[in-house]
Amino acid sequence: MASDQAPDSKQHKPATVCVHGGYRATAENPAVVAPIVSSTTFLLDDEAYARMLSGRADEALIYTRIKNPSLDVVQDRIARLEGAERALVFASGMAAIHAAVMSCVKHGSVIVAPREIYGSAWDLFANLLKPLGIETRFVDMSNAGELERAIVDSRPAVVYAESISNPTLTVCDLRVVARHARAAKAALIVDATFATPILQRPLALGADLVLHSATKYMGGHSDLIGGVVAGSNARMQSVYRWMQLAGGCMDPHAAFLLDRGLKTLPLRMRAHIENAAALAEHLSRHPRVKSVLYPGLAAHRSHEIGRELLSGFGGMLSFVVAGGDAAALRCIRALELALEASSLGGVETLVSLPFNTSHARLSPAERQAAGIADGFVRVSVGIEDARDLIEDFDRALERSATA
Numbered sequence: 001m002a003s004d005q006a007p008d009s010k011q012h013k014p015a016t017v018c019v020h021g022g023y024r025a026t027a028e029n030p031a032v033v034a035p036i037v038s039s040t041t042f043l044l045d046d047e048a049y050a051r052m053l054s055g056r057a058d059e060a061l062i063y064t065r066i067k068n069p070s071l072d073v074v075q076d077r078i079a080r081l082e083g084a085e086r087a088l089v090f091a092s093g094m095a096a097i098h099a100a101v102m103s104c105v106k107h108g109s110v111i112v113a114p115r116e117i118y119g120s121a122w123d124l125f126a127n128l129l130k131p132l133g134i135e136t137r138f139v140d141m142s143n144a145g146e147l148e149r150a151i152v153d154s155r156p157a158v159v160y161a162e163s164i165s166n167p168t169l170t171v172c173d174l175r176v177v178a179r180h181a182r183a184a185k186a187a188l189i190v191d192a193t194f195a196t197p198i199l200q201r202p203l204a205l206g207a208d209l210v211l212h213s214a215t216k217y218m219g220g221h222s223d224l225i226g227g228v229v230a231g232s233n234a235r236m237q238s239v240y241r242w243m244q245l246a247g248g249c250m251d252p253h254a255a256f257l258l259d260r261g262l263k264t265l266p267l268r269m270r271a272h273i274e275n276a277a278a279l280a281e282h283l284s285r286h287p288r289v290k291s292v293l294y295p296g297l298a299a300h301r302s303h304e305i306g307r308e309l310l311s312g313f314g315g316m317l318s319f320v321v322a323g324g325d326a327a328a329l330r331c332i333r334a335l336e337l338a339l340e341a342s343s344l345g346g347v348e349t350l351v352s353l354p355f356n357t358s359h360a361r362l363s364p365a366e367r368q369a370a371g372i373a374d375g376f377v378r379v380s381v382g383i384e385d386a387r388d389l390i391e392d393f394d395r396a397l398e399r400s401a402t403a
């Protein structure tokens with residue numbers, strides 16, 4: 001398609017790249033919106049054969065798992081947003097994590113990763129990669145001493161970090177993590193799903209690869225599953241091999257939805273942040289709320305790092321309901337607007353409880369140690385009117401008092 005005709009984004013701001021990056025209508029190709037190319041296969045010509053023979057099949061239009069115009073459009077736009085030489089889209093965030101990590105490890109490699117990591121990433125590292133001879137050391141990434149000791153002791157191939165942790169919303173000091181990773185010659189891979197490229201560009205902070213679950217804010221409408229990895233051409237060549245041969249490429253229809261979602265990402269992030277800040281402020285004064293975790297609140301442990309490393313505090317918040325998990329369950333069941341569902345980053349407000357979802361396998365004492373108090377609620381704040389959301393939570397908190 002017309003990705004090579006897209007305006008040079010060097011002088012363009014992210015909101016402009018989100019709308020125009022990766023595609024531009026032309027006289028030969030006049031559709032203003034990039035079309036969905038759902039064909040799995042393409043006419044072969046001498047140029048395609050020549051590229052295949054010279055090991056550059058990824059540059060030729062041959063087969064959708066190798067290359068597809070609809071994928072090229074979003075990949076180009078995301079690379080521009082991330083300040084990366086190359087981006088690839090995947091069938092899911094987990095497929096992106098898999099390809100990014102596998103591109104940097106081999107038998108005998110060590111990964112250093114945060115203890116407070118997305119649950120399925122933990123499961124992949126701890127349970128699927130370990131029997132293949134790839135060990136993971138889980139550490140408290142906000143403890144620079146513990147991180148440094150783990151890196152010095154284990155000489156990892158990969159340091160894996162998350163920009164903002166789930167569900168305590170700790171902001172990772174990527175400058176410190178990048179310094180330690182670089183000293184050990186480890187590849188730094190950053191999952192920036194909660195931050196999005198609008199709030200942070202981890203490659204500029206020293207990451208080698210940045211990845212996202214595009215299912216969340218990048219897609220933004222809870223209607224597609226996808227993932228993204230971006231980085232230098234040299235690093236991405238191996239990520240591409242894992243994508244192509246493990247097969248986790250994105251479907252062109254999902255790429256079309258992602259393309260559409262990306263156009264409004266900056267607007268949506270602004271609305272998510274405004275609403276999360278308003279709800280966090282309100283809840284922090286509510287008599288039935290014991291505490292609120294939102295990096296935008298001055299009392300949050302990551303407030304200062306967040307100010308330095310993010311251009312906004314994001315749309316996720318957590319709070320603790322007085323009366324414990326039973327009261328928290330009554331509260332979220334009494335909500336009339338916000339929906340009791342997992343996932344995050346969509347236009348609608350979603351709530352979930354770690355005790356019966358992400359942290360169900362932990363004992364109450366282990367949850368406590370992980371910073372998940374009895375009565376903990378996670379909120380992905382949507383883009384509804386903040387006044388309606390506040391009313392909804394007020395009403396539900398009122399009802400949570402009575403068993």
Ligand SMILES: Cc1ncc(COP(=O)(O)O)c(C=O)c1O
Nearest residue numbers: 092093094118191193213215226
């Ligand atoms: C931070 C983070 N990374 C990765 C993933 C995995 O993404 P997906 O569900 O698209 O595979 C998730 C999913 O919730 C997530 O929250």
